[in-house]
Amino acid sequence: MYNIVLFGPPGAGKGTQSEKLIAKYGLTHLSTGDLFRKHLGEGTQLGELAKKYMNEGRLVPDEVVIGMVEEKIAATEDTKGFIFDGFPRTTAQAKALDFMLEKHEMEISGMIALDVPENVLKERIKERGKTSGRVDDQDEGKINTRIKVYLDETLPVAEYYEKQGKFTKINGVGSIEGIFEDIAQVIDSY
Numbered sequence: 469m470y471n472i473v474l475f476g477p478p479g480a481g482k483g484t485q486s487e488k489l490i491a492k493y494g495l496t497h498l499s500t501g502d503l504f505r506k507h508l509g510e511g512t513q514l515g516e517l518a519k520k521y522m523n524e525g526r527l528v529p530d531e532v533v534i535g536m537v538e539e540k541i542a543a544t545e546d547t548k549g550f551i552f553d554g555f556p557r558t559t560a561q562a563k564a565l566d567f568m569l570e571k572h573e574m575e576i577s578g579m580i581a582l583d584v585p586e587n588v589l590k591e592r593i594k595e596r597g598k599t600s601g602r603v604d605d606q607d608e609g610k611i612n613t614r615i616k617v618y619l620d621e622t623l624p625v626a627e628y629y630e631k632q633g634k635f636t637k638i639n640g641v642g643s644i645e646g647i648f649e650d651i652a653q654v655i656d657s658y
């Protein structure tokens with residue numbers, strides 16, 4: 469069983485690589501951004517709550533995110549493991565994730581961080597915005613806020629896993645296939 473945290477700033481390629489990893493390893497994708505967008509689309513109470521934070525590019529409060537992830541883990545049966553995409557984004561979320569997994573007799577195998585320079589991120593997000601329909605992908609100010617929030621609040625999560633000897637950084641610039649091979653090599657070493 470592999471439980472992988474795929475880490476990196478917005479636009480790093482986490483979603484793209486997650487799809488390929490699911491196909492290769494049969495893992496369950498747990499993207500908190502996707503789950504929130506699903507709630508938004510369905511007009512649930514949780515979606516309403518998350519909406520203003522998402523539209524501003526800010527983080528949804530920890531207790532809301534953690535509750536949603538807990539529900540998803542509990543509802544998933546017979547999995548070969550999870551790819552956590554866009555979660556954890558704060559150290560409090562990382563601690564809560566360890567606690568949740570322990571309850572289900574699982575643990576994080578490792579964090580794989582995609583390293584992409586800021587100018588490339590901005591270009592990729594703007595390009596995605598042309599087709600994603602995401603309001604947070606189409607506004608320069610919101611893109612900048614998301615990158616700032618990543619640097620201020622999310623980057624410390626890498627240190628959390630580094631201290632546990634579970635951190636690997638991968639160059640996230642290059643061909644999708646080449647980056648995927650680098651990630652697969654790390655997973656195969658777990």
Ligand code: AMP
Binds near residue numbers: 501555557
């Ligand atoms: P993403 O698709 O991962 O870029 O997430 C889109 C937006 O959803 C973020 O900008 C946040 O507003 C919210 N979000 C997603 N995941 C989290 C998380 N783990 N913690 C807090 N907010 C989140």
